[in-house]
Amino acid sequence: MTTHQDRKRPGRPPGASDTRDRILSSARELFARNGIDKTSIRAIATDAGVDPALVHHYFGTKTQLFAAAIKIPIDPMSIIGPLREVPVDEIGYVLPSLLLPLWDSELGKGFIATLRSVLGGSNVAELSMFRSFLQDVITAEVGSRVDDPPGTGRVRVQFVASQLIGVVMARYILELEPFRSLPVTEVVETIAPNLQRYLTGELPELS
Amino acid sequence: MTTHQDRKRPGRPPGASDTRDRILSSARELFARNGIDKTSIRAIATDAGVDPALVHHYFGTKTQLFAAAIKIPIDPMSIIGPLREVPVDEIGYVLPSLLLPLWDSELGKGFIATLRSVLGGSNVAELSMFRSFLQDVITAEVGSRVDDPPGTGRVRVQFVASQLIGVVMARYILELEPFRSLPVTEVVETIAPNLQRYLTGELPELS
Numbered sequence: 001m002t003t004h005q006d007r008k009r010p011g012r013p014p015g016a017s018d019t020r021d022r023i024l025s026s027a028r029e030l031f032a033r034n035g036i037d038k039t040s041i042r043a044i045a046t047d048a049g050v051d052p053a054l055v056h057h058y059f060g061t062k063t064q065l066f067a068a069a070i071k072i073p074i075d076p077m078s079i080i081g082p083l084r085e086v087p088v089d090e091i092g093y094v095l096p097s098l099l100l101p102l103w104d105s106e107l108g109k110g111f112i113a114t115l116r117s118v119l120g121g122s123n124v125a126e127l128s129m130f131r132s133f134l135q136d137v138i139t140a141e142v143g144s145r146v147d148d149p150p151g152t153g154r155v156r157v158q159f160v161a162s163q164l165i166g167v168v169m170a171r172y173i174l175e176l177e178p179f180r181s182l183p184v185t186e187v188v189e190t191i192a193p194n195l196q197r198y199l200t201g202e203l204p205e206l207s
Numbered sequence: 208m209t210t211h212q213d214r215k216r217p218g219r220p221p222g223a224s225d226t227r228d229r230i231l232s233s234a235r236e237l238f239a240r241n242g243i244d245k246t247s248i249r250a251i252a253t254d255a256g257v258d259p260a261l262v263h264h265y266f267g268t269k270t271q272l273f274a275a276a277i278k279i280p281i282d283p284m285s286i287i288g289p290l291r292e293v294p295v296d297e298i299g300y301v302l303p304s305l306l307l308p309l310w311d312s313e314l315g316k317g318f319i320a321t322l323r324s325v326l327g328g329s330n331v332a333e334l335s336m337f338r339s340f341l342q343d344v345i346t347a348e349v350g351s352r353v354d355d356p357p358g359t360g361r362v363r364v365q366f367v368a369s370q371l372i373g374v375v376m377a378r379y380i381l382e383l384e385p386f387r388s389l390p391v392t393e394v395v396e397t398i399a400p401n402l403q404r405y406l407t408g409e410l411p412e413l414s
Contacts, residue, residue, distance in 0.1 A: 119380055120327005131381050139383075158377060158386040159397060165381075166373025170365060173326055174338050174372075176346075179365040182413060189411035190366060194401040204396035206389060 020058050022048040027069040032125035035132040036066055037140075063137060070118075070129050073110040074102070080141050088145050092196025093188065095142075096164065100184040103168065112172045134161055146199050155206055159198040163191060227265050229255040234276040239332035243273055243343040270344060277325075277336050280317040281309070287348050295352050299403025300395065302349070303371065307391040310375060319379045341368055353406050362413055366405040370398060 026047035030039045041062055045052040059065035064075050079098050086094045102108050118126045135154070138161065143154035167187065170176050179187075197203075233254035237246045248269055252259040266272035271282050286305050293301045309315050325333045342361070345368065350361035374394065377383050386394075404410075 116327055118327075119376060120323055120325075127381070131383065134381065134383065155385050155389070158383045161383065162373035162377040162386070163370050163401075164373070165376045166369035166371070169326060169372045169376065170369040174334070174341065176338065176341065176365045176368065178362050178413075179369070182362070186411060186413050190405070190413070194370075194404060197401060198397075204393060206385075206393050206397070 019050060023055055024069055027065055031066060031069055032128045036136040071114045073107045076137055089200055092199055093192040096188045096191055100188055116173055156199050160195050226257060230262055231276055234272055238273060238276055239335045242339040278321045280314045283344055296407055299406055300399040303395045303398055307395055323380055363405055367402050370402060
């Protein structure tokens with residue numbers, strides 16, 4: 001993994017882009033090592049040798065900084081925020097309705113490229129950041145609202161994640177036809193009942 | 208991975224491993240360029256400059272050669288064969304019952320590693336071979352037995368593929384917990400009704 005030291009060039013006046021770079025580099029290191037929940041803006045600022053206010057100034061909230069660190073081109077809260085208002089028995093439909101148009105968009109291409117390099121690459125830190133994103137942010141947000149079988153943790157949301165990741169693979173990476181060319185609404189309507197079953201339907205006993 | 212060099216022993220008649228290599232290399236090129244269906248053993252033999260009988264001698268059937276070319280450590284027919292005997296309304300259950308134990312096994316590790324490198328890598332030929340495998344072999348086999356909406360091609364099986372690929376990602380690559388540690392039977396029973404709905408259930412109108 002590259003750290004901010006690698007990018008430091010002698011002779012160049014310390015500038016805004018160096019500072020941004022140092023913050024991003026510290027963020028990647030700490031997010032990868034400790035996960036999102038256990039990493040504070042303060043700790044990242046300390047590691048980067050800057051004031052926490054500067055981190056907020058450049059990157060906004062912690063999830064926004066995380067999104068920048070893992071090169072997700074949008075603020076994850078733009079998906080998670082609206083989901084909070086949605087009744088739990090509609091999430092199976094609303095979640096893919098929010099995600100598919102995003103993935104299909106120009107912005108989505110960056111996300112797909114990132115995901116692909118994360119899943120396929122040997123970069124353990126990136127993989128660990130992505131896992132943390134799924135577990136600490138997505139799973140915690142949605143998962144806290146569904147009744148998981150006792151002792152199973154957030155397993156319902158993980159089945160949802162498995163279907164959604166599979167859609168990304170089949171549609172954008174493998175580009176299976178006709179799957180690749182189906183209109184968004186058709187993919188959404190086809191997978192929604194399955195996602196909803198994972199979230200609130202009857203599942204076998206899970207250990 | 209072991210290659211022919213690793214297996215070469217002094218005293219072994221010269222040529223055999225070179226020939227195997229030439230065949231594999233021709234197979235990869237032709238499978239990637241033309242897909243499985245449109246590539247014959249004869250064409251591969253011609254490209255490699257050997258007799259077709261020799262290709263059969265070394266690799267068996269065309270799917271076995273394909274499996275070797277894409278480094279899948281089993282004959283795909285060991286999954287596809289049994290499926291042919293299964294009533295179509297049980298495939299949603301039987302398919303993951305066959306695949307999950309395989310993926311969980313030692314042999315499966317090779318498959319996961321291959322899939323990961325194929326999906327994440329920049330090797331267009333490998334990606335194209337894997338797509339062809341899904342479309343020409345799996346999709347054609349199972350897909351021919353379900354009623355796809357008119358004009359949609361093999362779209363039902365592609366939704367099944369999306370869920371199964373997602374399970375591979377969540378369980379073996381992202382290693383989400385507790386998903387990673389769930390017993391095979393629990394994953395199978397949880398996803399089976401969703402797979403079966405994709406195969407034979409009512410779907411929205413697909414264009």
